[in-house]
Amino acid sequence: MLDFDGPVCSVFAGLPAPGIAEQLRNTLRRLGVPVTAELEDDDDPLSIYRYSTNGGPAVVAAIHDALVAAELRAVETATPTPGAVDVIDAAHERGRRLAVVSNNAAAAVATYLRLHGLTGRVDYIAARRTPEPSLMKPSPHYLIEAAATLDVSIRTCALVGDSGTDAVAAKRAGAYAVGYANKSGKGEQLVAAGAAVVIDSMTTLATVVREARGTPYLPGSVEDN
Numbered sequence: 426m427l428d429f430d431g432p433v434c435s436v437f438a439g440l441p442a443p444g445i446a447e448q449l450r451n452t453l454r455r456l457g458v459p460v461t462a463e464l465e466d467d468d469d470p471l472s473i474y475r476y477s478t479n480g481g482p483a484v485v486a487a488i489h490d491a492l493v494a495a496e497l498r499a500v501e502t503a504t505p506t507p508g509a510v511d512v513i514d515a516a517h518e519r520g521r522r523l524a525v526v527s528n529n530a531a532a533a534v535a536t537y538l539r540l541h542g543l544t545g546r547v548d549y550i551a552a553r554r555t556p557e558p559s560l561m562k563p564s565p566h567y568l569i570e571a572a573a574t575l576d577v578s579i580r581t582c583a584l585v586g587d588s589g590t591d592a593v594a595a596k597r598a599g600a601y602a603v604g605y606a607n608k609s610g611k612g613e614q615l616v617a618a619g620a621a622v623v624i625d626s627m628t629t630l631a632t633v634v635r636e637a638r639g640t641p642y643l644p645g646s647v648e649d650n
Contacts, residue, residue, distance in 0.1 A: 429527035431587030439502025449473040489556035496533035508627030515634040524571040527552040528561040563590040565598035589618030
């Protein structure tokens with residue numbers, strides 16, 4: 426299981442997240458929802474989406490639709506993460522089931538995979554399809570959905586993610602948490618959040634998948650504890 430923004434690509438490389446966050450804040454204001462000082466300084470569009478629950482279902486739906494539209498624009502200029510395609514290819518070659526498990530919109534993930542010729546190499550996308558912020562990681566919902574759809578035990582799955590919410594979601598679901606430390610100092614944060622092992626290169630993971638016999642072995646996984 427791969428998180429999307431980080432392990433697969435940099436979603437907002439060409440359409441910066443702060444600008445999208447400001448657009449969503451403006452939508453909240455237009456809908457009559459007060460914006461806190463803390464939210465004014467938050468450049469994460471997903472934070473605005475989570476906050477939209479304060480305005481009720483209609484506001485959540487409006488913010489969700491605006492966010493999906495922005496993500497669909499963003500993936501057109503998203504930058505692929507070095508080694509990510511190699512991981513996907515390695516899993517496909519070895520007959521591994523592979524899912525993208527993301528807090529981003531499922532439509533945006535599907536569009537990115539299509540644009541990069543990866544659609545046939547990913548077995549399932551577990552991501553936002555409806556305006557329900559509570560389903561996003563750190564909730565384990567998308568991980569459980571992916572495992573159930575692919576008919577595999579969640580305890581044989583590993584989620585590769587670059588944020589603490591990924592590690593927490595994996596731990597809650599009963600899956601391995603593999604931290605992708607794509608920035609200096611991030612490894613410690615990922616371990617603190619529950620990552621069983623940390624990598625700093627997706628190419629490293631591709632090598633593990635290709636060389637593993639049976640279930641890919643990740644040093645420091647829950648089986649070692």
